[in-house]
Amino acid sequence: MNKNILISEVLKFGWLKTKQNFWMLVAVSLLIILPQIFVDVFVRNNEISKPILSILVSLYGVLVSAGSAYIGLKIVDGKPFVLNDLFSQGKKFLSVLAASLIAGVLILVGLALFIIPGLILMAQFFFIIFLIVDQDLGPINSIKRSVAISKGCRMSIFFYILVSLALNILGVITIVGLFVTVPVTMIGQAYIYRKFIQAPTLEVLAEQI
Secondary structure (H helix, E strand, C coil): CCCCCCHHHHHHHHHHHHHHCHHHHHHHHHHHHHHHHHHHHHCCCCCCHHHHHHHHHHHHHHHHHHHHHHHHHHHHCCCCCCHHHHHCCHHHHHHHHHHHHHHHHHHHHHHHCCCHHHHHHHHHCCCHHHHHHHHCCCHHHHHHHHHHHCCCCHHHHHHHHHHHHHHHHHHHHHCCCHHHHHHHHHHHHHHHHHHHCCCCHHHHHHHHC
16 A cells, blocks of 8 residues: 655645635635634633633534544545535544544653654544544544554654644634635545545546646
8 A cells, every 4th residue: 555645745635625615615614713713712811601612612623523524535535515514423423532532642641751752643643533434433443543554654644744733823824824724734634544545536536636
């Protein structure tokens, strides 16, 4: 299996698909980021309501992370999607929540241990949500499977994480840029996932770039 990641190829594909589905993806991006903006802007000084709303927004983030993975996979697979797809993965919410908590704790512990172990874990856990959404795996099995399929290319994955982070930081700075960087990096991650599990559609997708 070819596990080479060309960041330029991934981002070019993400940009192509973002242009083709621009206004729908703007709506998806709004639904992803607006709740956090609301908490940060309107209730930031409320010591009572902000902690509660922050927890609710975090739980909402878990739900839409699964939904955005589902939308990303649909786009990569050349299938149409609707806005409601962002909220379509409710039955997998607990699995995504559990896997995210386990992965988050392990990454924090790894970062505390000389940083490098945490960075390695970030790359190893890159595919957890996609595996839950796409293959209906449980929290533990999704973690194990993600570690397995990331073997041999963790530096490349980590580099993509850094590039995605940098792009989204630029998006935050420009505000409107998030409506491009969020879908581009979301689709890019789905593209890498499909590449790593040897989906037959990837040869066709590569021809579209």
